[in-house]
Amino acid sequence: ANIVGRMWSKACTFLIIIFCVIVQYNVTYAKRILVISNLPSYSHQMSYRGLCLELHKQGHEIVSITTNPIQNSSLTNYTEIDISYFYKGFPEFKSLPYLGSNFHLTTVYLNLPLLEAERNLIWIVAHVLNQEVFKNPEVKKLYATDSNEHFDAIIVAQGPTISLNAFAYRFNAPLIGVSSLDVFNHLRYTFGSLILPSHISNWQINKPNEKNMSFWRRLVNFYEVWKQMYSWMNEHVAIEDAIAKKYLGEDLPHINDITRNMSIFLVNRHPAFVHGKPEQPNVIYYYGSHITKVPDALPKNVKQFLDDAKEGFIYVSLGSNVKWEELPNNTLEAFVDGFSTLPYKIIWKLNPDLLSRKYKNILTLQWFPQQTILAHPNIKLFIYQGGLQSTEEALYYGIPLIGFPIMWDQTYQVQNIVRLGIGVHFQFDTISKETVKATIHEVMSNTSYKDQMQRWSKIFRDSPYDSLQNAVRWIEYVIRQNGTPFLRNDLCDDPWYQRYDWDIIGFLAILLFIVFLISLWALFLILRFHLRIISHSLW
Template identity: 35%
Template sequence: MKIIVRVLAIVVLFIHIGDGARILGIVPTPSISHQVVFQPLWRELSLRGHQVTTITTDPIKDPTLTNLTEIDLHFSYEAWNKIIMKNILAFNDNPIRGILGFVEQGLDITDQQLRHPSMQSFLKSEDKFDLAIIESVAPVMIAFAEKFQCPFISMTSMDGFTYLYKSMGNPTHPVLFPDSIYPYYEKMSLAQRLGSVISTNVMSIMIAYSSFSQDQLVKKYFGENYPSVQHLMNNASLLFVNSDPILHKIRPLVPTVVQIGGGSHLRKPKPLPHDLKEKLDNEKNGFIYFSLGSNVKSKDIPMETRTTILETFSELPYTVLWKFEAENLSNKPDNVIISKWLPQQDVLRHPNIKLFITQGGLQSSDETIHIGVPIVGMPFFGDQAANIKRMVAKGMGLSVEYTALEKNDFKAKILEIIQNPKYRNRVKELAALAQDQPMTGLERAIWWSEYVIRHKGAAHLRSPLLDIPWYQYLLLDVIAVLLFGFTFSTYILYILVRSLLRLIRRNLNDNEKKLK
């Protein structure tokens, strides 16, 4: 009997291996908030028997994942960290300048990554892949799909920008569905609607502006005969967007756009470090958790803002746990605990937590919804302001502006959230909605990835919008024909009426002459 069981196990193992595909995953952005969204995807695909190779700045480094090979680009953080805060502050002074700074920085980092020895070796390899899954903010990397002649899935760690939806032939509208970094999304005033239209078009111009540089990088590292980056983007089999219908606005989606949001990066609870757990367990009045995420460093925020934050915290009857990236914090009140790193998901799960003060990054927003903690938002850049506005509109909390932070207002909002149960109750309601789904975001990502592998792409799902000229989509030719027809008909009618009036006038004149 044991022999039969072993034989069956071996047969099943070989069948499983035979079904495995070779998958290339590329997430080159040196930001852990981008990486954590897709790490569960790489892990699960490898556990399902697929041979997964990833190009990443944050390798998982799990020796039990024997099907996972990782090309480590962690060195990219050095360049990223040097300029990230400068671009964030520039974004608040002048969003266009800030975005251009990120675009130029991204191109420089991509150049550094592609000339790195590990990437040069990979570029020269003769590997074969059945699928590539590539982060959309680094479009140059899409050339790998062309190099390996395999279908690819474009993906983003937040909701898609308008240009990404357009690249999939998905309907867009600057008022109904403004870009994810535009901080207004419903019941917009005329000025806000005008701003959204301008913002969307400016973004399109900047994307077009960067396309030339991207094409030059493709030619430099991949070869002269590669199509343009824009052409490659339009050939994506699918687009994975990290959004969901609970936090994000409802919008029509073509079959090739798949929402994988809704806490897909959440992991199973783990015990807190012993010392931290003991401190939080003893906070009978509860505690506040304050973190600005992975890109905005608390140690680098303007000193005036930091002083206001400390003065506010010193007057609160609660302990504040602050993710602060330096060893020391001058003028720190006794009720403030600082730490360079904290296991955020497990901190949010602690029963004594009262409030999460957050910058509003999408991953943090997902966590607070699914775990059920009310917020005070303090957005800095990117999609953070829009995320915070959505959460405030949904009744999950309140917000403050870090550029105009005022102690009494900040304190009043903190106390309002903690002392008024409606905010926590509302978050619990949204958590129930977010979790009541037929599939998790991760399960959708896995299913659709294997779908593209099974069918060697998804050309049969391609949106017809990609195959018609822009003037046909806008009905300009139809409008022109209708206008011509209306104008011509009006002109003919005018000629007929004028001729009839002349005939009548002539007859009247003839009758008058006869009477005379």
């Protein structure tokens, strides 16, 4: 009995030690992280959610300000501040140019060049959304002067959202940026990174770039991009700075200075698909964080419809932001007429009420589990709007594409799938029943699209490391170091004219011009001197 008692005592002591070690580990290594993503767009929010859940899986406490909360009560140490009401818009939107009383982004993008839409609409909408984050009652409790809230890192979804970066200063925590698109040009300027107006990687341009463009085309690009940078730095940055100071105090450093001190910038792009270019040292790529390894089950009626598609089926979706009813009148009709005569079944993310009647080969619903559909063995083709997250999903499952871009970066993404040979660009100004059928026939009958997609799908899936876990390790590294200023690009401290040696180029250009003028004057004097000699000799 004594032996058993001693063994039991030792076992209890061992368990207590193990328990203390675990508790100490959690206290030492589990960190509290604030994540802010205020863009009301489902697809973009999903890429941020994947990162949050992975951080939580690693034992960190998450406080997420999001428009798409998970609302899962079983998640402990995972707090969400629900700002889903952002989807409804705000009264300020009604007075914005181009929108009038209706907030229709689809219509706006169809009628405005990309840079003008950014400058005169998207950035202004962002100012409203950013201010509404500060005005949220739960957020106010976080940053109140008498608040005892503490965070070890602040992760902010980047874009025209730099006023939100001020939370890093408020909580004296490292700032970490994250983007569901790419690095924005106005952020490149702030970071001192290279801005390449005519490089094929530049998606923020009115007309997508190509290789070997003419001088005049590059001159237009140069003017448009730097005009955009001027507008951002001299108009919109001041608004963002004023928003941050209004709620966090006038003694706040300038918002650009806070943004420049960003420790790392997590960009949701696969390195193989971003066009090789110089990048700032603190950019970390991660990708596919929203892709579920085990897709959700299909509704019974949808599963039956797809299982019966012996000739295969086509999936059609323009994402969560583009509305079919906001497209020109003949667009929906052209697609319906083209689809209804195909031998393939069509599964279409569309309000069923928009169709005048039912079609035997067409199934429409307002929502589908997209990844489950893309994983179905009978799928032949994906017609989509060119969204980055949908592009990643198509690459993961190896489905050829037809891109029908409408807004923002979508034309760039579709141009990229054409360059890779994995899909075609369906031109908006050529829509008809015949072109719909012809474009589908081109991709279905030409096996090169499927072959190329399989090749690039293999590249997308094969990686030397898990990019999402790599992003988490970088976040943990930033927290351990309490910031990584040594990754900062020092060019951001230089005036704009020194970054590219424009002052030297300008000086040399003026010098050469002066030398040219002096040479002309000298030539004129020499010529006049000789003329005088000749005239005297004749007399």
